[in-house]
Structures are given as structure tokens and as C-alpha cells.
Amino acid sequence: MTKKILVLPGDGIGPEIVGQATRVLDALIADHGLDMTYESALVGGSSFDEHGVPLTDEVLEKARQADSVLLGAVGGPKWEQYEIAVRPEKALLKLRSELKLFGNLRPAILYPQLASASSLKPELVSGLDVLIVRELTGGIYFGQPRGIRTNNNGEREGFNTYIYSESEIERIAHVAFRAAMLRDKRLCSVDKANVLEVTELWREVMTRVGKEYPEVELTHMYVDNAAMQLVRAPKQFDVMVTGNMFGDILSDCAAMLTGSIGMLPSASLDANGKGMYEPIHGSAPDIAGQNKANPLATILSVSMMLRHSFGEEALADKIENAVSTVLDQGYRTGDIYTDGMKLVSTSEMGDAVLAAL
Amino acid sequence: MTKKILVLPGDGIGPEIVGQATRVLDALIADHGLDMTYESALVGGSSFDEHGVPLTDEVLEKARQADSVLLGAVGGPKWEQYEIAVRPEKALLKLRSELKLFGNLRPAILYPQLASASSLKPELVSGLDVLIVRELTGGIYFGQPRGIRTNNNGEREGFNTYIYSESEIERIAHVAFRAAMLRDKRLCSVDKANVLEVTELWREVMTRVGKEYPEVELTHMYVDNAAMQLVRAPKQFDVMVTGNMFGDILSDCAAMLTGSIGMLPSASLDANGKGMYEPIHGSAPDIAGQNKANPLATILSVSMMLRHSFGEEALADKIENAVSTVLDQGYRTGDIYTDGMKLVSTSEMGDAVLAAL
Ligand SMILES: CC(C)[C@H](C(=O)O)[C@@H](O)C(=O)O
Numbered sequence: 223m224t225k226k227i228l229v230l231p232g233d234g235i236g237p238e239i240v241g242q243a244t245r246v247l248d249a250l251i252a253d254h255g256l257d258m259t260y261e262s263a264l265v266g267g268s269s270f271d272e273h274g275v276p277l278t279d280e281v282l283e284k285a286r287q288a289d290s291v292l293l294g295a296v297g298g299p300k301w302e303q304y305e306i307a308v309r310p311e312k313a314l315l316k317l318r319s320e321l322k323l324f325g326n327l328r329p330a331i332l333y334p335q336l337a338s339a340s341s342l343k344p345e346l347v348s349g350l351d352v353l354i355v356r357e358l359t360g361g362i363y364f365g366q367p368r369g370i371r372t373n374n375n376g377e378r379e380g381f382n383t384y385i386y387s388e389s390e391i392e393r394i395a396h397v398a399f400r401a402a403m404l405r406d407k408r409l410c411s412v413d414k415a416n417v418l419e420v421t422e423l424w425r426e427v428m429t430r431v432g433k434e435y436p437e438v439e440l441t442h443m444y445v446d447n448a449a450m451q452l453v454r455a456p457k458q459f460d461v462m463v464t465g466n467m468f469g470d471i472l473s474d475c476a477a478m479l480t481g482s483i484g485m486l487p488s489a490s491l492d493a494n495g496k497g498m499y500e501p502i503h504g505s506a507p508d509i510a511g512q513n514k515a516n517p518l519a520t521i522l523s524v525s526m527m528l529r530h531s532f533g534e535e536a537l538a539d540k541i542e543n544a545v546s547t548v549l550d551q552g553y554r555t556g557d558i559y560t561d562g563m564k565l566v567s568t569s570e571m572g573d574a575v576l577a578a579l
Numbered sequence: 580m581t582k583k584i585l586v587l588p589g590d591g592i593g594p595e596i597v598g599q600a601t602r603v604l605d606a607l608i609a610d611h612g613l614d615m616t617y618e619s620a621l622v623g624g625s626s627f628d629e630h631g632v633p634l635t636d637e638v639l640e641k642a643r644q645a646d647s648v649l650l651g652a653v654g655g656p657k658w659e660q661y662e663i664a665v666r667p668e669k670a671l672l673k674l675r676s677e678l679k680l681f682g683n684l685r686p687a688i689l690y691p692q693l694a695s696a697s698s699l700k701p702e703l704v705s706g707l708d709v710l711i712v713r714e715l716t717g718g719i720y721f722g723q724p725r726g727i728r729t730n731n732n733g734e735r736e737g738f739n740t741y742i743y744s745e746s747e748i749e750r751i752a753h754v755a756f757r758a759a760m761l762r763d764k765r766l767c768s769v770d771k772a773n774v775l776e777v778t779e780l781w782r783e784v785m786t787r788v789g790k791e792y793p794e795v796e797l798t799h800m801y802v803d804n805a806a807m808q809l810v811r812a813p814k815q816f817d818v819m820v821t822g823n824m825f826g827d828i829l830s831d832c833a834a835m836l837t838g839s840i841g842m843l844p845s846a847s848l849d850a851n852g853k854g855m856y857e858p859i860h861g862s863a864p865d866i867a868g869q870n871k872a873n874p875l876a877t878i879l880s881v882s883m884m885l886r887h888s889f890g891e892e893a894l895a896d897k898i899e900n901a902v903s904t905v906l907d908q909g910y911r912t913g914d915i916y917t918d919g920m921k922l923v924s925t926s927e928m929g930d931a932v933l934a935a936l
């Protein structure tokens with residue numbers, strides 16, 4: 223049956239970078255007779271501007287029907303004045319939660335061609351390849367009760383609930399252990415079990431699930447130490463697994479270590495391999511519409527989609543190789559530009575990848 | 580009246596490093612006729628081993644009576660088997676909360692003599708001087724309800740409550756704005772206001788308090804972006820202010836950027852200048868009892884104490900200058916050692932500081 227992809231360009235640079243990614247998809251469909259189609263829809267601020275909500279029921283239904291989703295980025299200062307419930311980010315959270323995309327894979331890889339772009343000293347990051355597995359549909363992002371209320375002293379107070387059940391922890395543990403089995407078999411679980419009971423349970427369940435994967439070396443680290451260790455010696459990690467909020471912070475930190483945040487894709491998967499794929503970076507409103515943004519993270523998100531949702535390993539490799547080729551050829555968008563390289567626009571980078579495919 | 584200091588060496592390397600700090604204090608008392616006395620007591624794991632609790636009522640009462648507290652470090656793998664309520668860390672949390680030490684100042688300073696110890700490229704960190712102001716007695720660390728319970732599905736779930744009232748946010752805002760007024764007048768407030776209602780209130784209150792400090796430039800940043808920006812370009816920051824949990828993560832990350840986590844002191848202050856002073860680093864059980872640990876962060880904590888609790892600016896400067904002198908002289912403990920320097924023990928470093936005073 224024809225595989226259906228829902229494309230959600232979103233806000234800011236979203237449409238530009240997704241535009242290049244769909245060119246790549248078009249080329250693969252044409253050249254390899256892939257039985258896939260895609261359609262686009264509004265999400266985030268652009269949906270809010272048109273429909274008054276960041277995600278319409280119709281688009282959510284399309285996402286449910288699709289075999290996978292390709293997303294650009296959402297958000298921007300324009301919508302910060304609105305309440306959380308209608309912000310662009312809410313669309314992302316709702317898609318993750320409604321589609322049950324609890325397993326978020328965020329690789330932090332240093333491209334050897336971009337080694338000099340990292341903030342860290344070369345010896346600390348050369349060859350860096352860490353995979354952060356972030357729980358994506360639970361934790362404090364979705365915990366109830368939440369809100370702003372007036373307390374007994376007549377004062378307002380804001381509150382959120384950080385909560386995980388055993389089964390939520392178990393299923394993300396399996397994702398992480400399975401990922402570790404395919405790599406260097408080392409898993410570091412990050413928590414704050416010396417202070418927060420919710421993460422005490424997290425640690426207990428990780429340890430228990432670990433017994434099913436005796437080949438994987440499981441360690442535990444407090445989140446403050448993990449943030450430190452990522453800066454001190456990031457190559458000590460193979461796979462890291464953590465909850466929604468700590469994962470948000472640590473994965474951005476890890477991605478930035480590589481100096482190539484414009485290069486990194488991510489996958490958010492449900493229990494059956496359906497996924498939403500998006501670059502790790504945001505909507506970069508400051509450069510939106512200027513044909514300057516780096517489309518490679520989104521193009522690599524297509525590669526992750528082919529690999530994780532459609533089992534098209536060879537085509538996924540093909541995209542990754544094409545990206546590596548254009549880097550070898552010296553093509554660089556502004557975010558990864560260094561002296562002596564060829565500065566190109568978003569669409570020129572797309573041209574280069576198509577040529578290299 | 581004689582000022583009273585309670586000294587709490589704690590666990591791991593705590594006793595060794597505090598031992599050097601009290602030598603410095605002794606010297607200042609003797610040489611400058613300071614009207615100060617101190618006494619020591621057990622805290623953390625060492626208190627647990629002796630009394631079955633990490634903080635006895637008697638020691639808490641001594642801390643209340645004291646004009647300030649000097650703490651080494653608490654915790655270690657030995658006590659990780661116990662429940663959160665009796666862990667060494669609990670002593671720290673209880674002292675902070677009972678003494679109402681809500682204002683935590685965590686400077687991240689790069690010592691020019693140690694520039695090469697940073698993980699970051701020299702140009703990104705040379706001259707780095709960021710102050711992180713962390714709220715220390717509220718937020719998810721202390722929020723109720725909390726625990727592990729069985730839910731309606733018969734499954735266990737862990738939960739904690741992230742909560743701030745307006746007045747809690749206001750008072751830490753004032754600490755941060757006043758600190759910014761004494762520095763470069765730039766304050767970055769870190770939150771996750773696009774997802775968490777509690778931090779939506781945080782942002783609102785920060786903005787309102789900011790109106791009382793028109794000279795300070797206030798900006799807001801999401802915590803994931805802040806973690807990224809600390810790695811990308813830490814010198815963009817002057818003062819950062821954030822809640823208890825984000826502050827825990829970001830301050831460790833910032834401290835590590837300087838490459839001199841063994842050098843950084845911290846102050847935890849109440850509304851009246853009473854404070855608890857401690858190094859930012861932990862109890863380092865792996866090197867405990869080996870006379871290897873770096874005592875400088877604890878010695879500099881004495882300097883912060885003299886400055887913030889006792890108004891002894893000149894003596895505080897004197898300690899800081901002595902530390903700078905020993906670095907100039909090339910003395911290094913293992914954590915900050917680089918080729919060509921003089922590797923010294925904990926007590927030799929103490930000797931060097933005393934000689935330089
Ligand atoms: C936009 C925001 C809600 C989102 C998150 O916090 O999950 C983003 O930071 C991310 O990491 O995907």
C-alpha cells in the first residue's frame with residue numbers, strides 16, 4: 223500500500239528547510255519507484271494565524287492517518303504573547319502525545335568535516351557519537367495537575383506535576399536498551415534520584431529492565447553531573463536515557479557540543495515504528511525567509527524516516543552519504559561556515575545534495 | 580559581639596578541604612584580631628553513620644544560632660542505598676530550607692592562570708565571569724505533594740510538584756537584580772515558559788520586578804536554549820537567574836566551562852545576610868582521605884563569607900589575592916594540573932595560601 227507522509231513545515235525557517243527535504247524525497251520517489259506520497263499542512267504559529275489554533279483537528283487526524291510525519295520547526299516571538307494552550311509549541315506537544323510518540327532519539331554526532339565548528343577542544347569531541355533517548359509523552363510536560371492558582375495566602379502560585387508511572391519508564395527503558403544493543407552497549411540513565419522521588423522510581427525501573435539486557439552496561443548519573451560531564455568529557459557516553467525535561471536540556475547541550483546543531487535530525491517513535499521526524503534546531507525566526515538556513519538536519523530527518531519507519535536502509539544510507547559528500551565538497555550554510563569553505567544558501571545546499579544523491 | 584561560625588566538614592573530601600579553610604580562618608583571626616569563633620559538627624553521611632540521621636536537631640539548632648555556616652560536601656555511594664529522607668543530601672536541603680537560604684550565588688569565573696584547563700576553546704572562555712543566581716528553598720526540590728504511590732491502574736507512579744509562589748519569585752528576583760546592578764547590569768532569566776505554567780508565572784514576576792531596576796537589561800531564555808548558549812558562547816551572559824532545579828543543572832554546567840570546578844565557591848543567603856558557604860564541587864569519594872583534593876574552592880568560600888555575611892571586604896580580597904598568588908606561583912592540585920606546573924597535595928596547597936596571605 224502507498225505509504226503516506228504528512229509534511230508539516232511549520233514556522234520561521236520551517237518551510238524553507240522542509241522545501242529542500244521534500245525535493246530529496248521527490249528525487250528518491252522518482253528514481254527508486256518508492257510507493258510513497260506526501261501532503262503538506264499548517265502547524266504551529268502559521269496554523270494559529272490561519273485557524274486560531276496551533277493544530278486543527280483535521281491536521282491531527284491527517285497525522286493519525288499518515289504512516290509518518292516530517293516536521294520543520296514551530297514557534298517564534300510573534301506568538302509568545304499568547305497563553306501556553308494556543309502557542310505554536312502546543313502543536314508539537316499535542317502531536318507527540320496524541321500519536322503516542324514516546325521514544326525520542328536525538329543523536330549528537332560530530333561530522334569530521336565540521337570538527338572545527340565545535341566549542342570544545344578538538345581532542346574532546348573528535349569522533350563524538352552520543353545518542354540521547356528522551357521520554358517524550360510523559361513527565362512534567364504532561365503531568366496533571368498544573369496551572370496558576372491563588373493559594374491560601376491570597377497569593378498566586380504556578381505549579382506543574384512531574385510524574386512517571388512504571389510502565390512509562392519501562393517502555394522508554396526498552397527503547398534505550400535496544401538502541402544500546404545496536405551500538406557500544408553502554409547506557410547511562412540520568413535522573414535526580416537524590417532529591418526527586420519520581421526519579422527514584424525511574425532509577426529503580428531502569429535497573430530492573432536492565433536485567434533483561436545483561437550485555438548492556440547500565441550506569442546512573444545525576445542530571446547536574448551529566449550536564450557537567452557532557453562538557454568535560456562527552457565521549458565517555460554511548461547512549462543516554464532520561465525523562466522529558468532533562469532530555470530537553472541535555473540533548474540541546476549535547477547537540478551544541480558537536481557545533482553542528484544545524485546538522486542533527488531526530489526521530490520520535492511510537493511502539494509500532496510510526497514516527498515524527500524533525501531537525502533538533504528551532505524555527506530561527508531571525509533568519510526566516512532569507513534562504514540562509516541549513517536544510518541538512520531536515521534532509522537527514524528524511525533519512526531517519528526511511529530507516530526507522532519504512533525499513534529503507536539503503537536509501538537512508540544514500541542520503542547520509544550525499545550529505546557527507548557535500549560537506550567534503552566544502553559546501554557550508556552560514557551556521558557551519560568556516561574560512562576557506564563555500565558559503566551557500568538553503569536552496570544551493572539542496573541542489574548540492576540532489577547532485578550528490 | 581563575637582561572631583559564631585558553624586563548620587560542617589561533611590563527607591568524602593569534605594574534612595580535608597575544610598581543614599585547610601579553617602587554617603586560613605585561624606590565621607586571619609590571629610593576625611587581624613577578628614572577633615570570630617567557630618565550632619565543628621557532623622553533617623551528611625558522617626552524621627548518619629553516627630546518629631542515624633544526616634542532620635541532628637542539635638546541629639540544626641547550632642546552625643540557627645550561628646552567624647554563618649561553612650560546609651564542605653556531603654554524600655557518596657555508601658549512602659545511596661538509603662531512602663531520600665535520610666540521605667546525606669537531605670541534610671543540605673534541610674539546612675537550606677530551615678535557615679531560609681533562598682538566594683544561592685554561584686559564580687563561574689575563569690582564572691586566567693587556568694585558561695588551558697577549560698574544555699572550551701580559549702577564545703570562548705577567556706575572561707569568563709558569569710554569576711548564576713539560583714533559587715534554593717522552593718521549586719520542585721521542596722514542592723508538595725511528592726512521593727511514590729499506586730495509581731488507579733494498580734501501577735506505581737512517582738511524582739513531584741514544581742511550584743513557586745509570586746513572593747518566592749519576587750525575592751529571588753531582587754537578589755538577582757541587585758547582583759546585576761553591581762556588575763554589568765545584564766540579567767538573563769531562565770525558564771521553560773513555553774511549556775510549564777509555573778515558569779510562565781516566573782517570567783511574569785521577573786518582568787514586573789524588573790521595572791524597579793530600569794538600568795538592568797532583562798532578557799528571558801528557555802532552559803534548553805540556555806544550556807546550549809552556555810556551551811556556544813558563555814561570555815554573552817552577565818548574571819543568570821533561575822529556579823532550584825534548572826539552577827542546579829546550569830550552574831554545574833557553567834562551573835565546568837571554566838575548567839576549574841575545584842576553584843569555585845558558593846554562597847546561600849537568607850534575607851538578612853546570614854549565609855551558608857560551600858564549594859560548588861561535591862564530596863569526591865574516589866579521592867577522599869588521600870590529601871589530593873583542591874581546597875581552594877573552600878578557602879574562597881571563606882572569602883565569600885567574610886564579604887557577604889561579615890562585611891570584611893578587605894580580608895575577603897586578601898584571600899582572593901592569596902589564591903591568585905599561589906596560582907601565579909604554579910601550585911596546582913591534580914584537578915587543575917597542567918604540564919610544567921607544581922603538583923601539590925591538599926595540605927601543601929593550604930601551606931602555599933597561608934604563606935601568600
Ligand atoms: C518547542 C519545545 C516545546 C520543545 C520541547 O521542549 O520539547 C523543543 O525544545 C524540543 O526539544 O523539541
Ligand SMILES: CC(C)[C@H](C(=O)O)[C@@H](O)C(=O)O
Pocket residue numbers: 416417446654668671672827
Ligand atoms: C547534593 C544535591 C542535593 C545538591 C542539589 O541538587 O542542590 C547539589 O547538587 C548542589 O547543587 O548543591
